Amino acid sequence: MIFKKIKSPILRYLLIAILSVFLFFILFIGSIQIGLWGSLPSKKELSNLEYQKASEVYAADSTLIGKYYLFDRQPIAFEEFPENLLDALIAIEDERFYTHSGVDYPSLMRVAFKSILMQDQSSGGGSTITQQLAKNLYPREERKKTNIAVDKIKEMFIASRLEDLYSKEELLYHYLNTVSFGDNTFGVESASLKFFNKKAKNLNTEEAAVLVGMLKATYGYNPRVFPENSLKRRNLVLQAMQKNNYLSEKQKDSLTALPLKLDYKEFNYNDGLAPYFREEVRKQLLAWSATQKENGQEYNIYTSGLKIYTTLDYKMQQLAEEAMVAHLTVLQKDFEKSYGKNAPWLTNKKLLDKLLKRTSAYKRLKKNGLSEGQILDSLSIKRKMMLADWESEKTVEASTLDSLQHYLKYLNTGSLGIDPTSGAVKTWIGGVNFKYFKYDHISQSKRQVGSTFKPIVYTAALENGLAPCTYFSAQEVAYENLKGWSPSNSGNKDEAYLNYSMEQALSNSVNTVAVKVLEEVGVLKVIRQANKMGILEKLPSEPSLALGTGEIKITELAGAYASFVNNSKPVTPYLIQTISNSKDSILETFKPKVAEVEAFSSETRQTMIEMMKETINSGTASRLRDTYNLPNAIAGKTGTTQNNKDAWFVGVTPKLVHITWVGLDNHELGFKSTSLGQGANAALPMFALLMQKLNKDKEFNAITKAQFETPSDKVLENLSCDPIKKDGFLKRLFKNPEKKKTKKFKSN
Template identity: 40%
Template sequence: MFKSISNKYLRYFTIFIYFVILFFCAIELNFLWLFGYTPDMQDIRNPVISVASEVYYSDGTLIGKYYHENRSPVEYNKISPNLVHALVATEDVRFYKHGGVDFYGFFTSMVSTAKGDKRGGSTITQQLGKNLFSTRKRKSQGLIRHIPVLRTVVYKIKEWLTAYKIEHVYNKQQILTMYFNTVPFGNNSFGIKTASLKYFNKTPDVLNPAEAATLIGMLKATSTYNPINNPDKSLQRRNIVLGQMEKYGYLKKQEYDANVAKPLGLDLSFVDNESTGDSYLRQAVEKWLKKWCKDNDYDLYEDGLKIYTTIDSRLQKYAEEAVAEKMKMLQRRFYGIWGNKNPWRDSKGVEIKDFLLKAEQRLPVYAVLNKKYNGDTVQINKYFEAKKKMRVFTWHGERDTVLSSVDSIKYYTKLLNTGMMTMEPSTGKIKVWIGGIDYKYFKYDHVNQAKRQAGSTFKPFAYLTALDNGYTPCDKFTDKPVSISYTYDGKQETWSPNNADFKFSYMDMSLRWAMGKSVNSITAQVTEKVGWDKIVDYAHKVGIESPLKAIPSVSLGSNDVSVYEMVRAYSTFLNKGQKVDPLLVTKITDQQGNVVGEWTLKQEQVISPEVAWLMLYMFRGGMEEPGGTSQALWEYNGLWKKDNQIGGKTGTSSDYVDGWYMGITKDLVTGIWVGADDRSVHFNSSESGEGSHTALPIFGAFMEKVYADPKSGYTYGPFPKPFVKITKEYNCPSPRMARDSGEVDSSWAPVDTSAVPTQQPQPIEPEKTEQKPPR
């Protein structure tokens, strides 16, 4: 066919064109599945911006959806000409002259890139095609994706074909409208309306040239040119966009000069109410799946996935009810203690005078104001002291009020928060996840994001180390002063912990009694005997992942850990010494119902079954030993039926900043933290601020509700019998305490602590307050 062309150059050129056409056709038809999906005309006429993914409880009840809430479409006549001019001048100056692909712009961009001035050659229409149809995502790719250079050529051709189709179906105004409604502006802002409200508190039809240029300037790199996080770079980029607008006649020189001289002029006061359906659980699932989505090229917000979690809807409901009931009560107690006094105090109880100023300076808006007013603190203070209408969280529902910014800081700083997680160790399934008291107002997740001092809930790792290194639950130590010298960071230090009441009984106590009663002095002695380095090793071995300072006070919980880690570590004891990887998601299906992701239990034997069982026996000491710190649970009558057994450990950090409770039943492990988000805000006495008075009541109320529901699947019952033959002595005698005096009864006799006492034990003694590690 080609031989009839006598001119060889023309013949070669014709052959080249012929093969180019074949190549384009092969890409369009996805020949032999080599090139992947290319949008057809039906897709172009009916574009789907995104399909929401859905996340479910384990019983199939819908938890929520993932979709881009911050996407509010607008019509072309609601878009300022300044935005259109800025976009065209910066992204595609020949937009009105080409039919979707600008070959002149493409080749000039290649030349510029070759000279070191890298710039894109994609038209607005091509960018719209990428936004709408994700032509470079893995699901749109074929086998050619494994060939680097050819892969890029195919991407570009698919974008050209898609752009031509778009221009065939839509006019220029419609293309611009779709572009502005789909383009991302960072900070989960999709579309021009959401972005203009978020950054300037204006609708897009009233943006001036400088504001329009700021937003369009972000399109090059939404993080780098974010005006909130990088105001200097954003300002530079804005002025470049303004320069382009002047260059191509969209601004006169006088207008350009006036707009370049303006500050960024952000207004961040817009409150977005579209995320009210969000939750800690929904966000936890997103975070848990982040790596999986990246590895498998899925987008939770666009790909219509169905995600099945391990969360039990009944238990989640009961936990939320228990948290609301007890936290409301705790907040009243907290207000009653401090009254009109400010609760932000140092370790000596002295009010921190510059607390509010530092709180203001940590806010993103402070940097903007500081730049706007050139560091003029008088003007900055006026902003923070100006009264504004706002809606605030209360335990009686949301309330509209008028407060200044500084009053708002005061109000929210005084609110207590919590984190709670329940896991079934035998399956690794997380059954309850409560990241805080209200997601809408407190985004920080107190299950896996927040890390706080664990207090006495960390002591069991010291006793675990002892049991796994030759000690038994019956070995005795004397409650007496302890002083430990050690070297840290090249400095010689001495640590001398006190008990809660700053007294020592000089009594001999078994390890079980000492752990149940939470005696600091004996825990310190155990730490000295087994070595604090070893305690750190064992804590990491059973599930703690946070870095831990290997110092003597580690056993009293001086390090920061998360609720998630603590639940995982405690679950190792109930799971016969096998550490589990907690499961939050079991299965994911795509829009066609195909399983695209599945997770099963992963576990590793890290301590012996014997030591694991002995630790459960030790945990029961909190209920069964005289003065055990879990004994406030006797007040919850709904817990004590059918020989039910519960083990656990309370914890309180220095100055009553953090209150913890770790509860263990025959089936579940639950971890709860309570405190204020700022560590300078705390209770002021053991009667109000200890974990036994803050976190433990939530556990008690929660488990009462679980046991009361026969459909929950969790029943009363004793702890499991020994998993293996127990070679260590454990059924050791404990002294009976006189009911009123608190002294040892001289006629004490051994008691069988292998079963729950039939009568309520003696009054609870104050829980131990951990000492801060030396600095």
Template identity: 40%
Template sequence: MSERNTEFNSDNEPISKIQMFKKPLIIFWSVFSICILIAVLFFAGVSNGTFGFMPSFEELENPKNSLATEVYTVDGNLIGKFYFENRSFVEYSELSPFLVDALIATEDVRFNDHSGIDVRGLGRVAKGLITGDRSAGGGSTISQQLAKMLFPRESFEKKMEIVFRKFREWVIAVKLERSYTKEEIMTMYFNKFDFLNLAVGVKSAANVYFNTTPDSLKIEQAAMLVGMAKNPSYFNPLRRPELTLNRRNVVLSQMVRYDYLSKMEFDSLKNLPLGIDFQKVDHKRGMAPYFREYLRTSLTANEPSRDRYPSYADQQFVKDSIEWETNPFYGWCNKNVKADGTPYNIYKDGLKIYTTLDSRMQRYAEEAVVEHLGSDLQKAFNREKENHKYPPFSDDLSKEDVDQNIETSMRRSERYRVLKKNGMSLDSIRLVFKNPVKMRIFTWKGERDTIMSPNDSMLYMKGFLRAGFMSMEPQTGEVRAYVGGPNYEHFMYDMVNVGKRQVGSTIKPFLYTLAMQEGLGPCDRVPNIPQTFILPDGTPWTSKNSTDARNGEMVTLKWGLANSVNYISAWVLKQTTPESVVKMAHEMGVISEIDPVPSIFLGTSEITVYEMVGAYSTFVNKGVYIKPSFITKIEDHKGNVLAQSVPRKHEVMDERTAYLMTNLLQGVVQRGTGVRLRYKYGLINPIGGKTGTTQNHSDGWFMGITPELVSGVWVGAEDRSVHFEGISLGQGANMALPIWALYMQKVYADKSLGITQGDFEKPRGVSINLDCDDESNESNNKELIESENEDFF
């Protein structure tokens, strides 16, 4: 038997069992070795990029992320972002432990044990494919999912390309595990994931969905966000709340399964609603939108070049050129470069911009604008226009004037530009603008859906009064509040730093400053009589007053400024020259063009609120002009300081002159056109101010100074032909002053701000009499006192 079963070789010699299996073993190990070699070569090729893209070592060490730039107030509140992707970076320490536990329990329970690839997980997937068990789950680890997010998959059609793609992700995952710690991988995952609705990264997601921060997320909130990781488009809490709720509970059950959560806690949490507190991401909404837009355009500005400005924009070119040369933050992104030599990009470099704004004071300013315009002034304006021929326009406009105004507005609109670009004729465009369409319009009670033609909507919007407001600390130049209009979404034109309007009598303090410099004092008396100037062409010009109060008498300069009397301003101008007034205004920070003509004190020049606030701060800052500033510093996303603010200031006048001017301005509030601050708003602390009203009451101004804050207000409509008809409602004391008063009431009431109601500091050696004799003899008639002299051109 044994002989029959024995095998023999070619020489008829018996073969042993070892010799009998030697050849198959050699074949087996040869094939195995070749497979191993092929696998090694294959993965080496994958790693080297032979079979498709593979990130370099530098890219793995520094994966490119588009991080949003964050804008903070001086009291530490985030008020806005600039971004391509609304992503903000967080450290691992800023993540709620619930987030980490939920993600591990749901997506990769052996995350802390594997090195990028979970072999057991792959086996589970393979078994599921063989048995058809869909509940077996996926085999992608957190590291692999991160690899997909950092280096997105290409679009493939062939199956082999899809296979290569999967292998590449394995290699990237392993490389990530070698380059980063587990905590770093977890942090990168949460910073990279897109949670939809402009919530990129967990910091944005926590704010968008729950109005909180990642470290403050509750366990059920963390579970919802982790649940979205499976498919954020499908598990979208805004579109599919029920599915998202079920998915959240699946995550919670996984946490129970792996002992991150007790069964009792789960039974309680699963019944809770999603609790969404959605914060819509929109640069047109939120706090200080006008200010944020000014920052964006200022930081990203290019060096001014005359050929990029239209022929009518000479002043803007000059202004921008001065800013480029003197303001390090103007065009900052283009003036500074990163380590790689490329300019900074506020949309993706994750900068942190620390501004001078105070969120509390900004809120009070915005509330004051809305309260006065929406609850008081607009209603009065609408009542006045009810019986007009072509409201909201003044009755001195003809039907042709109104039609031409609407035609001009049509040609300036974006709708017109698009239609014109598409080749539509002018007549056809006019028909489009007359055709009613569905639209959402602004009202003081909120937006309203309606049907209206574009022409009618333009006419409707022209009827709203607008405002510009800015408040700053005169000693530091730091701007604390900035309101460019009543509603940025519907009135985007910034009336603080962009829009210019005629300033009326608020220009008179520049003139009176020259008088104080020449040795005159507030109580010096001058004749209240007409003054005549001879113009260059030989024509005589005489100033006019709007009241006969004390005509022909000797009155003090203090009385003259307090009541904005043009005869007194004309007398003061005769002691100097219009050119000197222009020079003084420019030294006090006014860049806008001012014509050096005898009527200069009527305020026909167009100046911004920003310039006027900076100029008036010179009086409080003891004669030193300090340029208003908006930024304290800029940091990169790692906290390295890239730029810091340096005050820009120069002396304009001596302390004596500045103090005398504050006294003159106090007279305006004590017994002049600003007296309603006392009797109506109860502000009895030391305050100086100046009202301003332009011809036809188109523009109302109030500039207010206190020892710690200087603030300016402009109020008017888009068109100067839309205005109040009379001085009672149309003066600066009624249009603009109330906003200043409401703001200051709120500021003084907030003790956390530390704004006191102290007096202006008196310089040493000033002994001039400031208690003028005629103050006690002035009329107590409030209507006479408040009726500001209208400026006749």
């Protein structure tokens, strides 16, 4: 044998050792190839690459407003990768990409020499883009040193198979759509949107270099966290581009001198535009996806890459949120000031104890067997926590009780704007802060609607033959068969001498007249009219219904009011227009839900609009004209519930119906005074401020300059009467305004 011919035993043993190592290495590689260290993906599996894709939510103008995902990834076509991005990637990561077949052996030898012999830890890994793609598709399960060699060789085999199956362009397509940029962000499109708020195809060269630079260390070169490191790495990428002739030296120098500029926009569940709207879309999408199939399986809204196009008006939503913040910031201060040191969230021990027992912290301690005293002591211990107000989020020393008191006092809101002809949602504000108040006051809440229900009562009256110039006395009545129940007005005593036309009574929201109108029409007929107008909630079959004691969702109330400007037909507000798959094929189109049958006559419709216009021009909502100087065609209604717990305003224009509710989450708390908590003061300004903003933008002219239909001569004639008639001299002489009239409520 050859070994016997070698006379030197040292040389002979050395040769045997080298051959043994070589043979071991060959056997080791072979064992990996046949799957002894875990199976390798077959060519068939690799030829059908599928990876999880984020679903995207778009506003009506196709602006991306949110995502649903497990991994934030938005695959895009190869044609959407800008050339500067591809050049930067090749230059810094794999300059021989177009010539090797998956493994760059010269680079591998260089890295091995530097790492093993010269102990240079900065020599890099020697992995090609194709090998990195293999690692992206099949992440390493363990990080132990003993597995590194196995993983590397596995990736080389996978890379070789990928090169056999795909063109270089296709490999780049898969790589750039799967590579991680940290923070659960995958693929260059998602990274581009996050760091620069633009699509990848619009990246300029220095921005592309920033993203490519991150690939070496997604955290260490994160431009938001470590801007100086990112800038240095970006400039190194630009230098590599110049070295590989993708940039001239002059271009490289010019770009290197530029500062690092980000437009960071994280698609966070809690933050961003319209979080309550996005959550409601998510809920509706989950219900939809449960009934759909994709290749025999349900669509997964977190992984299927769906594209959801909604009805939301992006710019109007921005303005609505600005109006909400501007108004409630001031109102919150006035609210707290009105109570002073005697605020119920500070002094109402019974209420605080009840709410404290509902907290998860209390329930956990109770379950652990602590006594009541021990629990209260524990929940009174101060620790560092984050508390938010209208100014900012602050880390403070506070207890669970402190936190409860802090958030208990906050006013909340539900505000919805829809297109009255279709029900398409234009704006949706379900609360003041989604991070801290998850409860949506549009989709989840049902509150008493107060005087905003009165237009439905008056609509029923007109439909049942009462003329708009029918007069009703404003005198307070005690109803004997209702345990002496006696609805009152907020006016002066002399109001007992006044007789209001229906138009004037509605515009000034006279409670005593509303109940009398309801009595004249009949409770059941009013409920039937409400049903015709799309209100399906169970309403109280009692006289107090006239004052809005029924609890109704904002969506139903909006749909009902839409009928006044939609040919007497109510609508059902809807949020989603279309759902497409990741390849832009439409899976579902959602059509407007408009009632087929008119809820009332065109004469009633015109009459009600004229009556509600008076609410704006001279009634309870006249501050829209006097204070906010709005010239628009507006009808509407204010509303305030008992003990000032709910403030409402409904604004109706020919092209927009907008409803606002303001109050506290806890039903036991309300405004201290009617002047502060009435709908005209607490809710109306949100609509007013929004309309002011819309008026300044020509983009909304179709809404702000729209006019109501001209009422017929008959309608105008029917409304042509004195708004108020005063009792005659003799009647006033023998009437005591302080004495309530007593009678039985007439049931029809």
